[in-house]
Amino acid sequence: MDAKLKIDFNEGNVQGSVARILVSEFDLVPNILKAQIEGDGSGIMIVSINAPEEVIRKCIDRLNSLGFIASKMDVHILHDDDRCWSCGACTSVCPTKTIYLDKDTFEFRAHPDTCIACGSCLDACPVRALSLNQ
Numbered sequence: 001m002d003a004k005l006k007i008d009f010n011e012g013n014v015q016g017s018v019a020r021i022l023v024s025e026f027d028l029v030p031n032i033l034k035a036q037i038e039g040d041g042s043g044i045m046i047v048s049i050n051a052p053e054e055v056i057r058k059c060i061d062r063l064n065s066l067g068f069i070a071s072k073m074d075v076h077i078l079h080d081d082d083r084c085w086s087c088g089a090c091t092s093v094c095p096t097k098t099i100y101l102d103k104d105t106f107e108f109r110a111h112p113d114t115c116i117a118c119g120s121c122l123d124a125c126p127v128r129a130l131s132l133n134q
Contacts, residue, residue, distance in 0.1 A: 002048065002049075002050050002113075003048070003049055003050075003051070003056045003072055003073075004033065004046055004047070004048050004072070004073040004074075004075070004116075005046070005047045005048075005049065005056075005059065005060065005063075005070055005071070005072060005073060006044065006045075006046055006070070006071055006072075006073040006117075007044065007045040007046075007047065007063060007068050007069070007070045008042075008043070008044055008068065008069040008070075009042065009043055009044075009045070009067075009068050009069075010041060010042045010067075011040060011041025011042065012041075012067060013066060013067040013068055014037060014041045014042075014043065016066060016067075016068070018030070018045060018047065018063065018068065019032065019047075021059075021062065021063065021066070022047070022049060022059060025062065026051070026055060026058070026059055026062075028049050028050075028051055028055075028059070029049075029050075030047045030048070030049050031047065031048040031049070032045065032046075032047055033046045033047065033048055033116040034046040034116050034117070034118055046073065046116055046117060056072065060072065073117065075112060075115045075116075075117045075132055075133070076112050076115075076132070076133045077098070077099065077110045077112055077115060077121070077130060077131075077132060077133075078130065078131045078132070078133050079108050079110070079129060079130055080129040080130075081108075081129075083127045083128065083129035084108055084127065084129040085126075085127060085129075086101060086106050086107060086108060087126065088101055089124040089125060089126060090108075090120075090121035090124050090125050090130060092124070093120040093121060093123075093124045094120060094121055095116070095118060095120065096114045096115065096116055097111075097114070098110055098111050098112070098114045098115045098116075099121055108129075115132075117132055119132065
């Protein structure tokens with residue numbers, strides 16, 4: 001099963017290596033989709049892993065035991081059809097090309113499985129027609 005983990009950290013555990021734990025303790029190959037550290041040492045990391053559900057649960061439990069706040073991330077892009085102008089601003093900033101306009105109808109479309117919850121589309125939308133349900 002392919003899963004995305006959202007991992008929050010703080011100044012107390014920012015030096016810990018999430019990737020090392022996933023590789024050495026669970027023999028996984030993590031794909032770091034997003035990593036952001038703020039000036040105070042807090043931050044967020046989004047990691048994609050391919051593992052059975054039981055292993056994913058054990059990874060989350062292990063990371064939480066080390067002081068991280070880890071959870072499985074099920075991101076869905078919420079789109080308000082009534083507000084959307086189909087201007088394409090969201091498509092131009094999406095780093096994973098999750099969001100696109102249908103070539104025939106110019107209507108909003110999305111591949112939610114590729115979303116990394118970066119929020120770029122939310123910031124780019126002039127009419128605030130998008131939100132993330134995590």
